[in-house]
Structure formats: C-alpha cells, structure tokens
C-alpha cells in the first residue's frame with residue numbers, strides 16, 4: 001500500500017542566507033501493507049514527525065520517493081480520501097469556531113456526500129468513537145481532551161481512508177484515556193480494515209496496537225521488527241528503549 005524508497009530530508013539551519021543544512025532523514029526505506037499497523041518509534045528529534053509529514057504528502061523529500069499504491073503521494077489524487085492524519089495537538093486540530101458537526105462535515109463535503117447521507121454518517125461515526133449525537137452541537141472548548149481526540153479520530157475515519165497516520169495521537173491524554181483511545185483505534189481498524197502508521201515514543205502503546213515497528217535513531221532506521229519478536233531486537237538502541245519499559 002505505502003512504499004518509502006531511499007528518502008532523504010534536510011532543513012536549512014542558521015538563518016535565511018546560511019548554506020548550512022541539518023540532515024533529518026537519511027536513506028529511509030520501508031513498506032506498509034494494506035490493513036497493517038506499522039509503528040515508528042524513536043527518541044525525541046529522531047525524525048519521526050518529519051517522516052510523517054512526508055508520508056501524508058504535505059512535504060516533499062529531497063531525494064527518494066513516497067508511493068501510495070504505486071502513485072507519488074504528492075499527487076493529490078493519490079492521497080485524497082486514501083490517507084488521513086490525527087496529530088497530538090487536538091486543541092488546534094479543530095477550528096474553534098466550528099461545532100463538532102461542522103468539523104466532521106468538512107471532509108465529507110470534499111467527497112461530495114449529500115447532506116442527508118453525511119449527517120447520518122456523522123451520527124454513526126460519533127457512536128463508533130463512543131460519543132452520542134448530543135456532541136454534534138458542541139464547540140471544541142466544550143470537550144475534554146479525550147473527547148476532542150475522539151472527534152479528530154472520527155473525522156479521520158469519515159472518508160474511510162486506506163491508511164491513517166497517527167502522530168503521537170495519544171501522547172497528550174491521561175493514562176486511562178490513552179488506553180481507551182488505543183482500544184478504540186483497534187476496534188475501528190477491525191471495522192474499516194484500515195492501515196495505521198503509528199508514530200510514538202511510547203513502546204508500550206506500540207506493542208499494544210502495532211503489527212511491526214520501525215526503530216528510528218538520528219534520522220536513520222536502526223531496526224524493523226515484528227511485534228511478536230519485540231523482545232528479540234538486535235540493535236543496542238532498540239534494546240535500550242525496551243529496557244526502559246521493563247525497568
């Protein structure tokens with residue numbers, strides 16, 4: 001479904017006229033199959049979010065390609081309706097002047113759904129994320145963090161994409177709410193048969209939801225492992241991250 005080939009990315013550092021560059025991603029290649037949940041794990045600054053932005057096509061790699069079902073993800077028709085995203089900061093993900101209904105209507109309108117059909121779908125999606133239809137008229141500031149993130153997830157699912165990028169999507173939530181949202185994501189994946197790219201620094205959350213994980217360190221892939229073999233990781237870096245949860 002998703003193929004990343006030889007991706008490199010650097011950013012300018014040191015001001016407008018500086019020629020200095022910082023390499024953020026180096027020689028990144030991997031695939032994510034249809035319906036697979038692939039975790040991307042690494043310490044802060046290892047390039048996870050940069051890779052996420054390249055995967056959803058909002059930034060372009062300096063070198064290499066990001067292909068979604070064989071098409072370059074930067075082409076609008078490759079990504080429209082096929083890939084959506086949920087970010088850590090749910091407070092700024094929803095327009096503060098929009099009700100939940102208006103926020104959820106946006107992607108459905110882009111798919112040219114008739115109003116009545118879209119309205120029925122919003123009720124169904126809210127139910128599927130554990131919220132009732134009374135939430136339709138609420139504004140973001142009237143929602144708890146967990147509720148707001150559920151709305152963001154419902155909106156991401158609404159176009160029935162083949163893949164959702166979740167970038168630290170549970171990191172800002174309280175422990176017990178994190179577990180509820182992880183359970184919700186698992187359930188939705190079964191209903192809609194979607195793939196997830198699950199970016200996190202939380203190896204426990206990744207172990208709960210992912211089929212495979214990619215360990216990233218300083219912009220490079222250190223190791224990729226099936227979740228069933230997580231305890232058999234080879235690299236010192238992956239062992240160190242695992243050790244942190246064991247202790």
Ligand SMILES: Nc1ncnc2c1ncn2[C@@H]1O[C@H](COP(=O)(O)OP(=O)(O)OP(=O)(O)O)[C@@H](O)[C@H]1O
Pocket residue numbers: 011012024042043044045046047048049050051201
């Ligand atoms: N738009 C940008 N311009 C310049 N430098 C950037 C930009 N985006 C990211 N970087 C740099 O790239 C490096 C990787 O950042 P990135 O946010 O991808 O890491 P991360 O693994 O997601 O970190 P965290 O877990 O803290 O979010 C950092 O050193 C960051 O300062």
